[in-house]
Amino acid sequence: MVRNHHGNVPVTERLALFGGPPTLVTPIPSYRSIGNEEAEAARRVVESGNLSEFIGAWGDKFNGGPEVRAFEAAAAEYFSTSHAITVNSWTSGLVAAVGAAGIGPGDEVILTPWTMSATAAAILHWGGVPIFADIDPRTFNLDPQHVEALITPRTRAILAADIFGQSADVHALRELADRNDIILISDTAQSPGAKVGSRFAGTIAHIGGYSLNYHKHIHTGEGGIVVTDDDSLADRVRMIRNHGEAVAASRPGIDLTNHVGHNFRLGEIEAAIGIEQIQKLPELVASRQAQGGRIATTLGHLEGLHQPHVAERNTHVYYVYAMKIDPTVIPATRDALHAALTAEGIPLMRQYQNIHLLPAFREKRAFGSGHYPWDYTGSHDRYRYGRGMCDNAERLNDSEFLGIEMCRYNLDDGVLVSFRAAFEKVWENIDSLRNWQGVP
Numbered sequence: 001m002v003r004n005h006h007g008n009v010p011v012t013e014r015l016a017l018f019g020g021p022p023t024l025v026t027p028i029p030s031y032r033s034i035g036n037e038e039a040e041a042a043r044r045v046v047e048s049g050n051l052s053e054f055i056g057a058w059g060d061k062f063n064g065g066p067e068v069r070a071f072e073a074a075a076a077e078y079f080s081t082s083h084a085i086t087v088n089s090w091t092s093g094l095v096a097a098v099g100a101a102g103i104g105p106g107d108e109v110i111l112t113p114w115t116m117s118a119t120a121a122a123i124l125h126w127g128g129v130p131i132f133a134d135i136d137p138r139t140f141n142l143d144p145q146h147v148e149a150l151i152t153p154r155t156r157a158i159l160a161a162d163i164f165g166q167s168a169d170v171h172a173l174r175e176l177a178d179r180n181d182i183i184l185i186s187d188t189a190q191s192p193g194a195k196v197g198s199r200f201a202g203t204i205a206h207i208g209g210y211s212l213n214y215h216k217h218i219h220t221g222e223g224g225i226v227v228t229d230d231d232s233l234a235d236r237v238r239m240i241r242n243h244g245e246a247v248a249a250s251r252p253g254i255d256l257t258n259h260v261g262h263n264f265r266l267g268e269i270e271a272a273i274g275i276e277q278i279q280k281l282p283e284l285v286a287s288r289q290a291q292g293g294r295i296a297t298t299l300g301h302l303e304g305l306h307q308p309h310v311a312e313r314n315t316h317v318y319y320v321y322a323m324k325i326d327p328t329v330i331p332a333t334r335d336a337l338h339a340a341l342t343a344e345g346i347p348l349m350r351q352y353q354n355i356h357l358l359p360a361f362r363e364k365r366a367f368g369s370g371h372y373p374w375d376y377t378g379s380h381d382r383y384r385y386g387r388g389m390c391d392n393a394e395r396l397n398d399s400e401f402l403g404i405e406m407c408r409y410n411l412d413d414g415v416l417v418s419f420r421a422a423f424e425k426v427w428e429n430i431d432s433l434r435n436w437q438g439v440p
């Protein structure tokens with residue numbers, strides 16, 4: 001009989017959802033990447049008195065102070081890119097990358113609906129029109145065939161997210177982009193350190209980058225890094241980061257496309273912390289990979305529960321341990337399983353994202369009270385968003401996806417014993433969930 005490590009609760013007990021004792025009753029330890037090294041780094045900067053050294057004028061300080069530059073040099077070296085440009089969030093980084101790519105009003109950008117809303121908002125920011133292509137149900141990343149079918153003469157870029165910890169099919173997408181003379185942008189927010197062959201996810205696109213917000217593998221509280229090997233894209237990102245319109249007069253002859261800027265500058269404290277964090281990235285990634293492997297061993301025997309698929313040539317850094325249920329094998333719905341496992345004390349994600357179904361898209365309302373940018377090149381009726389556009393993304397969200405947030409918890413071996421006990425208890429009692437309607 002499988003027993004909970006905190007007590008002696010037999011797995012055949014009545015489900016907690018129906019009044020039985022929960023399997024896991026102690027809190028799960030948190031994932032944590034910040035330690036003494038970061039505290040020391042922050043103290044060093046505070047004591048210097050210079051918490052930022054950016055100046056919004058062309059000159060030495062246009063690209064920030066010593067910590068920012070040192071962090072950028074460390075990131076460029078780590079990811080093996082010509083340029084690593086820090087920003088105050090990856091949302092800012094996405095806006096800068098889409099702007100640098102030259103996207104303007106009415107330009108179409110093809111992206112995945114299975115991503116954070118910021119991926120799509122960055123396109124809208126420049127007046128671009130987001131066009132959603134469906135995902136590969138094995139990897140949750142953009143399916144290049146669906147992307148290809150949506151390319152029109154108006155398409156100017158593909159924005160692929162490397163979701164849950166592994167790269168999209170970036171070589172196929174890059175080939176598609178190059179063949180159509182458009183730009184490929186990678187949103188690698190969730191997959192820093194993941195590899196595609198010998199290269200890092202995010203660096204094979206024309207431009208890409210990583211989030212440094214507090215629930216990613218490594219963080220600086222808030223922050224982001226843009227990476228590219230293209231000097232002109234890098235220059236444009238730096239202009240957008242730091243009030244480009246204010247320095248254009250000092251740079252005769254520069255391309256003024258999308259040069260009007262923002263303040264997307266990262267502070268010196270965050271940059272100093274970032275230098276420490278990037279050194280820890282390999283070890284933190286290895287810890288997620290080890291836990292991912294142990295979860296597969298713990299849950300792999302459960303019938304109808306698919307463990308994550310790692311695409312050929314990819315490594316997976318497990319931002320989310322993404323499982324799928326097979327409804328042809330399991331007699332209970334995904335939502336019933338989720339409710340039963342939650343009641344047992346197991347925290348799981350039930351859904352992720354279907355960005356194409358947000359009100360902004362369904363109603364085509366983003367700026368002002370009209371339908372800009374969808375009406376920029378004519379009637380907004382040309383574009384429609386709704387159910388049926390991305391069947392795989394919708395089905396996964398509605399009825400198949402179950403995920404574990406790997407950068408939120410530290411699933412040590414003791415916790416995994418409880419995971420196994422809880423899942424086995426639910427699987428043994430699965431028939432009792434057959435008619436569950438959400439009201440236990």
Ligand SMILES: *Cc1c(COP(=O)(O)O)cnc(C)c1O
Nearest residue numbers: 089090091116118189211212213
């Ligand atoms: C976290 C995240 C972002 C946004 O990054 P921030 O640093 O929070 O602005 C964008 N895209 C994806 C896929 C993310 O997970």
